[in-house]
Amino acid sequence: MVKKSNALICLLVIVLLLLPACGSNGNVNENTNGNTAGAEQEGVLSAIKERGKLVAGVKFDTKLFGLKDPGSGAVEGFDIDIAKALAKKLFGDESKLDLKEVTSQTRIPMLNNGEIDLIVATMTITEKRKEEVDFSDVYFKAGQSLLVKKGSPIKGLEDVTKDTKVLGVKGATSIKNIEDKVPGLKVQQYQNYQDAFTALKAGQGEVLTTDNAILYGMTVQDPNYELAGDIFTDEPYGIAVKKGEQAWVDFINASLKELKSSGEYDAIYEKWIGEKPAVE
Ligand code: GLU
Numbered sequence: 001m002v003k004k005s006n007a008l009i010c011l012l013v014i015v016l017l018l019l020p021a022c023g024s025n026g027n028v029n030e031n032t033n034g035n036t037a038g039a040e041q042e043g044v045l046s047a048i049k050e051r052g053k054l055v056a057g058v059k060f061d062t063k064l065f066g067l068k069d070p071g072s073g074a075v076e077g078f079d080i081d082i083a084k085a086l087a088k089k090l091f092g093d094e095s096k097l098d099l100k101e102v103t104s105q106t107r108i109p110m111l112n113n114g115e116i117d118l119i120v121a122t123m124t125i126t127e128k129r130k131e132e133v134d135f136s137d138v139y140f141k142a143g144q145s146l147l148v149k150k151g152s153p154i155k156g157l158e159d160v161t162k163d164t165k166v167l168g169v170k171g172a173t174s175i176k177n178i179e180d181k182v183p184g185l186k187v188q189q190y191q192n193y194q195d196a197f198t199a200l201k202a203g204q205g206e207v208l209t210t211d212n213a214i215l216y217g218m219t220v221q222d223p224n225y226e227l228a229g230d231i232f233t234d235e236p237y238g239i240a241v242k243k244g245e246q247a248w249v250d251f252i253n254a255s256l257k258e259l260k261s262s263g264e265y266d267a268i269y270e271k272w273i274g275e276k277p278a279v280e
Pocket of ligand 1: 104121122123124169171172173174210211214235
């Protein structure tokens with residue numbers, strides 16, 4: 001009887017000793033099974049490969065970055081060429097790409113709904129946005145500025161008061177940036193940049209504010225308008241993806257690096273911006 005209970009205790013001790021070992025084995029398995037974890041993280045990337053097409057959220061309203069020609073239906077710009085280059089990295093064919101229109105306001109919901117695989121749309125990397133999406137490395141550097149009609153008395157931010165009629169676009173960083181800098185100012189907000197520019201041209205405002213690069217595009221569309229003053233914020237653009245898609249972010253960052261080292265990035269930059277990117 002005594003022997004039996006001793007044996008039972010021994011067995012119990014052995015089981016208890018083995019349990020943590022099993023646990024750590026389990027952990028080792030989880031770690032070495034990085035492939036399984038990787039496959040989960042690779043969700044979007046493998047879904048894109050399986051689908052055979054990249055679905056990119058881009059602007060249709062922003063000359064130089066993403067603008068749709070209403071006649072031909074073609075969408076063109078810096079961001080479009082970056083999206084094409086990513087499609088080429090994925091499939092060896094830049095035409096394996098669907099371009100879906102996003103605005104500054106709709107881009108994050110569309111990404112997180114799964115309607116698009118990524119956002120390449122003049123989007124500034126901010127700490128606040130990082131709560132909702134992940135970003136690639138910086139692929140373009142802009143800064144906020146002002147657009148006015150030539151001859152305007154407004155020569156820079158110092159001339160903007162709370163009573164100045166300032167126009168902007170919903171969902172853009174530009175709204176809060178300028179409202180913080182000019183206490184009491186309330187920006188009149190539009191759905192997209194073409195609507196805001198139309199309103200400026202119709203005299204519904206004195207100033208349109210957003211990134212300098214976007215405003216340059218408007219001066220190309222209508223040379224009666226010019227930028228006023230220096231940039232007053234830093235707007236580093238990143239490509240946004242759903243949170244937690246590390247393999248997808250890594251793929252995009254590796255592609256951006258390759259585009260930079262091959263000279264392809266510089267060629268795209270020069271094509272749209274008219275000069276070589278500043279050397280860092
Ligand atoms: N880069 C700024 C932003 O991400 C302004 C341009 C835009 O509205 O996309 O909000």
